Amino acid sequence: MWVALAPNDEVTMTTAVLENKSIALHRLAGIEPVPLPPSWDGAHVGMRLAEAFAILKWLPAGGDCMCMSLRTCWPPYVYEFEDRVTQQEQVELEGKIEEHPRLRFSAREIANADKALAWPLKYLRDYPELSEAVNAVARAYSLGLDAGAVAKERGGDADDWRQRHDEGCTIIARGLIRDLVRVF
Numbered sequence: 001m002w003v004a005l006a007p008n009d010e011v012t013m014t015t016a017v018l019e020n021k022s023i024a025l026h027r028l029a030g031i032e033p034v035p036l037p038p039s040w041d042g043a044h045v046g047m048r049l050a051e052a053f054a055i056l057k058w059l060p061a062g063g064d065c066m067c068m069s070l071r072t073c074w075p076p077y078v079y080e081f082e083d084r085v086t087q088q089e090q091v092e093l094e095g096k097i098e099e100h101p102r103l104r105f106s107a108r109e110i111a112n113a114d115k116a117l118a119w120p121l122k123y124l125r126d127y128p129e130l131s132e133a134v135n136a137v138a139r140a141y142s143l144g145l146d147a148g149a150v151a152k153e154r155g156g157d158a159d160d161w162r163q164r165h166d167e168g169c170t171i172i173a174r175g176l177i178r179d180l181v182r183v184f
Contacts, residue, residue: 038183040173057143058105
């Protein structure tokens with residue numbers, strides 16, 4: 001769930017990031033996102049990076065709908081109405097429930113996610129340890145995890161990973177302000 005904040009409340013990474021695995025699904029839940037800050041700050045950069053990883057996770061990969069140079073967008077088999085009815089009956093008999101419904105993101109959301117995923121490379125070029133922490137912790141946040149999961153996976157202390165992530169996000173925010181990037 002999104003945390004509702006008063007306009008003067010300070011946003012920290014723990015309040016700006018969703019507590020569960022549905023970080024990019026706020027619009028489906030009908031919950032309003034955190035209002036946009038007047039300018040970029042580290043917490044908002046971190047939130048946008050986590051959202052970008054969540055959107056990336058939900059985008060289709062492979063040949064099922066993305067045209068490649070040597071592939072076609074046509075499905076390998078055209079299903080008739082009777083086929084779909086039979087498939088639905090089979091699903092009902094087996095009691096299968098699709099774990100992850102396919103989500104549709106707007107072109108703007110995908111473009112913003114694409115921009116956000118490039119920020120660590122662009123603004124943290126001279127700080128590889130910060131870039132690694134920003135990406136690793138943002139990815140963990142997008143999965144509903146925290147810096148502790150990153151520390152378990154990559155070693156080190158969770159507080160150190162969180163501190164490097166926050167420091168990297170602050171540097172990125174300064175770069176976005178310097179480059180006059182509009183807040184989204």
